[in-house]
Amino acid sequence: NGLDEYVLALPVTDPGTHRPRQGAALFVIYRQGDRFEVDRSDAMSDQAELELMQPYLHGVADLTNSGRLQIVWSRPYMIATGPQPYFVFVTEWTPGSFRHLPGEMAISRTSWGDGVRVAIEGQDLVLTGGSRRLMETGTRVDRYRYQEGAFRLVDRRFVHTDGDLFFHLAKEEPAYGLFWDGVVAEAVGRMADAEAFFRAALDPARRAHPGTLWQYNAWPRKLEEAELAAFDEALRALVRFRLGGVLLRTGRAEEAAAVLRQGQGRYHGLLDALRTASSPAEGCRAAAEWAEAHLDFLTALSLGGIPWEPRELCAHPPLEDSLLPPED
Known part of the structure; x- marks a missing residue:
């Protein structure tokens, strides 16, 4: 209406005591006739109000192409160790009401990076930071867009800067880093990129891992030769296995079969599960069953950190903690 509105994101205090309690809200102050009105947003989920800390405002934009403006804000997770996740929210305001738009967006602040950045680029939200559950991949850039009624991940990449400790020590990107580059590319449909990353990760001249394990809540640990070999x-x-899956999903069955036949080592059963399956989905189910019976494979892959689950072999394992209830 041509008049300014004032947007605030504030911690909530207990009435009468003025002592902060866990919780936060958005407030919009605006003119209504000859008086000021103050609107306050409703609480989010019980888990969010219990576990998240003070709010930060990042900007206002029409991210839904609706002609209405939304407020972009975030709250860090209350945690004492390791990379600290920041959960980003988008809330639409019209006089008298707020609506928190669906879609979980999170990225972590690391001790060696440049912190968390939330940028509005057109109708995209771009989150830059680290990964709580995967410290060794460097800086992560996520791009979210409002699609089909929710904010959804449309692109994810790892970018390597001088501040990324893991790559500084590695001198070159190890096969482990290239593997994750491929996983995130596949997850957002960049199949040509995924194939290129997976092929590069198979180069026997490239080290699989720099040799030092970095995890939160633990000192860096130099890996034993036997651990590195396994x-x-x-x-x-x-x-x-993942390269074979990409080739199958892009209609190159014969090429996929040839790639999978080449890996006839200790874990050939994993590759055979996909090669002999009637479809990629059936291959994923067979691979999960194989992994359930060969836990030594998952143990070697996890390096004593967050363990791999059999169902994650075909998926994009989570990089952050979640506020959503666990899936069955």
Whole structure:
């Protein structure tokens, strides 16, 4: 209406005591006739109000192409160790009401990076930071867009900067980093990129891992030669498995079969599960069953960190903690 509105994101305090309690809200102050009105947003989920901290405002934009403006804000997760996740929210305001738009968006602040950045680029939200559950991949850039009634991940990439400790020590991107480059490319449909990353990760001249394990809530640990050898074999098998899946999903069945036949090592059963399956989906189910019976493979792959689950072999394992209830 041509008049300014004032947007605030504030911690909530207990009435009468003025002592902060866990919780936060958006407030919009605006003119209505000859008086000011103050609208306050409703609480989010019980888990969010219990576990998230003070809010930060990032900007206002029409991200839904609706002609209405939405407020972009975030709240960090209350946690004492390791990379700290920031959950980003988009809330639409019209006089008298707020609506929190669906879609979970999170990225972590690391101790060695440049913190968390939330940028509005056109109708996209771009989150830059680290990964709580995967410290060794460097800086992550996520792009979200409002599609089909929710904010959805449309692109994810790892970018390597001088501040990324893992790559500084590695001198070159190890096969493990290239594997994750391929996983995130496949997850957002960049299949040509995924294929290129997986093929590069199979190069035997490239180290699988720099040799030092970095995890939150623990000192850096130099890996033993036996651990590195077991990890190398397990990782290359998984990379070959994922490459075969990309080739199958892009209509290149004969090429996929040839790639999978080449990996006839200790973990050939994983590759055979996909090669002999009637479809990629059936191959994923067979691979999960194989992994359930060969936990040594998952142990070697996990390097004592967050364990891989059999159902994750075909998927994009989570990189952040979640506020959503776990899936069955």
